[in-house]
Amino acid sequence: MSTSLRSPSSAGETESRLLQAARRLATDGGYEAVTIQAVADLTGVSRVTAYKYFRNKDHLLSDLVIFWSAEAIAALEREAIGATDSGDPALRxxxxxxxxxxxxxxxxxxxxxxxxxxxxPGGRGSEPSSMVIQRYMGIDFGGYSIEETTALTRIFGYQLQAMLLALSAERVTMAEVEHDLHYLTKKLIG
Incomplete structure (x- = not known):
């Protein structure tokens, strides 16, 4: 199983159907609604076949992030978000x-x-957040070593996840998140 950033159409047919079924179940019922059996039933494949692609539901949902991220990146590119903030890369x-x-x-x-x-524990954690976060940010880490780039994207991944959790729990506002992201970006990448 590759962790490259890809769209559902580039996955194999069965894998794509499994991911789409998981997405539908999660969208309607959240984490608890997604089981390998429910996904297999929805796609008309056996549970054994589903397990050939995903070792458990956390692995399945973690891979779903790759596809969902591809959609978010496409939306970013259509909207050209941050394109006019070239004078302030942190703001962009x-x-x-x-x-x-x-x-x-x-x-x-x-x-x-x-x-x-x-x-x-059965998920993939921040993998493959490095590639996804770098694409979200729309920056080239050309002036940094591979080790520095890996650390920076991992830090942004942690922050993004923490901010999403805080927003979901209504502990912060979107305005606070934008302020904090601008501050973090200025401190980390200048």
């Missing part, structure tokens, strides 16, 4: 990440499900 990154957060929050049960899966 903050606006892009806020747009992504808003995009993800449109489907709260799905968001809750993928956040739960990323925190679960």
């Amino acid at each position: 990154v903050a606006r892009r990440l806020c747009f992504v957060i808003g995009f993800l929050r449109r489907t709260p049960r799905l968001l809750s499900a993928v956040l739960s899966a990323s925190a679960a």
Whole structure:
């Protein structure tokens, strides 16, 4: 199973159907609604076949993030978010990440499900957040080493996840998130 950033259409037919079924279940019923059996039933494949693609529901939901992220990135590119903030790269990154957060929050049960899966022992955690976060931010880390780029994108991934959790729990506002992302970006990447 590759963790490259891809769209559902680039996955194999069965894998794509399983991911779409998981998305439908999570969107309607959240984390608890997604089981390998329910996904298999919805797609008309056996549970054994589903397990050939995903070792458990957390793995399935973690991979779903890849597809969902591809949609968010496409929306970012259509809207050209941050394109006019070239004089302040930190502001550009903050606006892009806020747009992504808003995009993800449109489907709260799905968001809750993928956040739960990323925190679960059977999930993939922050993998492949490095590639996704870098694409969300729309920046090139050309002046940084691979090690520095990896650390920066991991830090942004942690922050993005923490902010999504705080927003979901209504502990912070979107204005506070945008302010904090701008501040974080200025401190981390100048």
